[in-house]
Amino acid sequence: MFETEKRQAYEAASELCEKAALKQGQILVVGCSTSEILGDRIGSNSNPEAAAAVLEGILAALGERGVFLAAQCCEHLNRAIITERAAVPGAEPVNAVPQPKAGGSFAAAAYRAFIDPVALEGIRADAGLDIGDTLIGMHLKEVAVPVRLTRSTIGAARVVAARTRPKFIGGARAVYDQTLL
Numbered sequence: 001m002f003e004t005e006k007r008q009a010y011e012a013a014s015e016l017c018e019k020a021a022l023k024q025g026q027i028l029v030v031g032c033s034t035s036e037i038l039g040d041r042i043g044s045n046s047n048p049e050a051a052a053a054v055l056e057g058i059l060a061a062l063g064e065r066g067v068f069l070a071a072q073c074c075e076h077l078n079r080a081i082i083t084e085r086a087a088v089p090g091a092e093p094v095n096a097v098p099q100p101k102a103g104g105s106f107a108a109a110a111y112r113a114f115i116d117p118v119a120l121e122g123i124r125a126d127a128g129l130d131i132g133d134t135l136i137g138m139h140l141k142e143v144a145v146p147v148r149l150t151r152s153t154i155g156a157a158r159v160v161a162a163r164t165r166p167k168f169i170g171g172a173r174a175v176y177d178q179t180l181l
Helices: 003-019 048-063 105-113
Strands: 027-032 068-072 081-084 117-120 127-131 144-147 157-164
Touching: 003 027, 003 048, 003 127, 003 157, 027 048, 027 105, 048 068, 048 105, 068 105, 081 105, 105 117
Parallel strands: 027 068, 027 127
Antiparallel strands: 068 081, 081 117, 127 157, 144 157
């Protein structure tokens, strides 16, 4: 069940990793509404099975590259982040364990799947994948740059992607290191 959504999630995450040139150890934040994947209004039809399938597809793509996943919780947990402790050494955890209807099915599935999960109040990720209008921007580093993916939906949910780049600092005569872009 949800094999199509699993494949779509893999394709979207894989393409974003490639277009954002994500490197081993970097972090991809994902917000995911399973309600939207199923064609319902966000927050109205949390589905753990859909979440597990999408998570599996994303983790497969990230695992091939050594990129960490940061799963955004829903508004009931103030958009907290669930990630592997190894991704954020020294970070200050918060006391939260997401559940399908209190944190979101996707974050709950990530918490169960991770080897050593940790909940954080926020993160500054290198790229982001928003599945179903979950508003992940608060967890991206400055400066966020839109990434146009071939895949614009997972199930019925809209997909929006972004990468980040270093800020340009200096005047009109400044010389920028193009390898950082």
